[in-house]
Amino acid sequence: MTRRVVIVGAGLAGFRAAQELRAQRYDGEVVLVGAETHPPYDRPPLSKQVLAGQWSPQHAFLGAAEGTGLDGSVELRLGTTAKALHTADHQLVVDTGEALRFDALIIATGAAPRTLPGRLPPGVHTLRTLDDCTAIRSDLLRGGPLVVVGGGFVGAEVAAVARELGLHVTIVEALAAPLERAVGASAGAMCGQIHEEHGVTVMCNVAVEGCDGSSRVERVRLSDGARLDAGLVVVGIGVRPNTGWLENSAVPLDDGVVCDEFGCADQEHRIYAAGDVASWLNPSTGRRIRVEHWTSANEQARIVAHNITHPHQQRALDAVPYFWSDQYGQRIQLVGQADPGMRTTVLTRPGGGAHRLVLFSENGALSAALGFGWTRAVALCRRVITGGGSLDEAVAQVRKAAGMAA
Ligand SMILES: Cc1cc2nc3c(=O)[nH]c(=O)nc-3n(C[C@H](O)[C@H](O)[C@H](O)COP(=O)(O)OP(=O)(O)OC[C@H]3O[C@@H](n4cnc5c(N)ncnc54)[C@H](O)[C@@H]3O)c2cc1C
Structure with a gap:
């Protein structure tokens, strides 16, 4: 009998799982634990409308955007970080020291951005949270030049917003083309070309070694010995799944939480995972894949909520991965x-x-x-x-x- 579902991570996947449990008429307790203090919000606008100043940060709140928010019966514990998981006892330990008992657990702790090694002066940013977005926007408004480290989608969107604000922008990519790892060099070059057509300098085949500046960043050091002037730097070199808090638990980890095709990581203890932290089995290829896309987090959360409420009618993910990006x-x-x-x-x-x-x-x-x-x-x-x-x-x-x- 599932009396209490605890969800860890109050981002898109956690929020959607809580909503869907109620939509599936689950009438037990739902506790949503989130490390951030903001209400659950959407991340795509952080590199688009909110960063550009077209939307207020509140516009990105998932509840506000949908007009409903979470059912009052969901216990929302914001500013609370999960620290450990004791599967055999069905207990989640949070940073206050409290142990929350669960009958089923959904891990939705997302991912955290990688950054450059070494000491980084103020003005060097990564972009994952609303607070990151606010800090980058305020630095963009001070003027550039902006150096974007990495040619991925998030960095590319920041570059586009900065160009629209009139800043001088350089993208530095270690591979032969932006997005080469995802789509290959020739399709990646097309992405780079769009930026060049909008006045961005795209430098490929060169790595960033570090950032100099004392009270603020002033220069970016490149592997070929060149130096780029910088008023701010945005590092977009990928993310790693937030699984550190699970390292001493029995939950299987391998580039994320290892799940079967139903999103389940541990059937006996009813532990599931959804979103950027989850590595689901794709039954048609026999391989596991961790997808970092909005639609996938949304869909996995719905499926997990369904599978918890309908244990005898398990659903697997059958949607084709989909990602969008808005630039210029x-x-x-x-x-x-x-x-x-x-x-x-x-x-x-x-x-x-x-x-x-x-x-x-x-x-x-x-x-x-x-x-x-x-x-x-x-x-x-x-x-x-x-x-x-x-x-x-x-x-x-x-x-x-x-x-x-x-
Ligand atoms: C700037 C930006 C723009 C994007 N744009 C697009 C786009 O255009 N299209 C697209 O398809 N995708 C986009 N994405 C990706 C998409 O937003 C993610 O795939 C989605 O947010 C994943 O949701 P999630 O709930 O799995 O993780 P997250 O949204 O990262 O939420 C995880 C939450 O868990 C919390 N947490 C972590 N550890 C703990 C802990 N131990 N205890 C409690 N809470 C914890 C985190 O603080 C966070 O709030 C973008 C991402 C970013 C950052």
């Missing part, structure tokens, strides 16, 4: 599982040179699509990937929809 008023979308080694096919929408689609295929099957300002084509590809369709099928559908000759 253009939507960039990635659907499916791209691998840099896959064959790529590029389509350009007639009359719109900036609207392109990169299709990733393996043995003729469509695996992923990366779209630049071409949302209709990405939606078509999503359907083809979901149905296990081929590259040729996707090309034909996209061409037909865009009125292109076959």
Whole structure:
């Protein structure tokens, strides 16, 4: 009998799991424990609307955005950090020393940004939380130049916002192209080109060695001996799952919480995980994958809530991974599982040179699509990937929809 579900982490996955438990008519206790003091909020606007000053921070609150927030019956414990888990006793220990008993536990502690080694002067930031966003915005308003370390999506969005505010911006990427690891060098170069067209200097094949400055950052030191002037630095070099507090527990860890295809990490003690911290088994490939996307966190949280309330009708994740990014008023979308080694096919929408689609295929099957300002084509590809369709099928559908000759 599940009398009490404790959820650790009050970000998107934790919030959505709590909401969904109630939507599934679970009437036991729900306790949502979150380290941050803000009410649960959405992160995508932190590198977009909130950073640009178009939205107030409150606009990103998950409750406010949906008009409902959490049911009053959910016990929300903000400013509370989980410190240890005793699975055999079904107890979660928090920083006050209190032990919270649970019948089922959902781990939704997300991920934390990596940063540069060594001493970092003020003005060097990472972007994960609302407080990070507020601090970066205030530094952006002091003026640049801005140096973005790493060519990933979050850093790219900060670069775009900064250019729109009129700052001088340089992106420094250690690989041959931004996003090379995710989409390969040629598709990554297309992402870099968008920034260059908007006046950003994109430096590839060079690493950042450190940041100099005493009371504030003044310069960034590069591996080729060059120095870049900097008024602020944003480091976007990836994240690591927040599992440190689980290290002495019996929960299986391997780049995140190891889960089966139902989001369960420990069936006997009813421990589940969802969102950026969770590494779920993909039954069709037989491999585990930890996805750091909004839609995946949202969907996994719903599935876990369903599986806790319907133990005899377990659901697995069947959605194709999906990510979007907004840069310079253009939507960039990635659907499916791209691998840099896959064959790529590029389509350009007639009359719109900036609207392109990169299709990733393996043995003729469509695996992923990366779209630049071409949302209709990405939606078509999503359907083809979901149905296990081929590259040729996707090309034909996209061409037909865009009125292109076959
Ligand atoms: C700036 C930014 C922009 C993004 N933009 C996009 C986008 O455009 N598109 C997209 O698909 N995805 C985007 N993402 C990714 C998306 O936001 C994440 O995939 C999503 O937030 C994951 O949700 P989560 O609940 O798993 O983790 P999180 O949102 O990280 O929430 C985890 C929560 O757990 C708390 N916590 C950690 N440890 C403990 C502990 N021991 N005890 C208690 N609480 C703890 C943390 O403080 C945090 O509040 C973006 C992410 C960032 C940072």
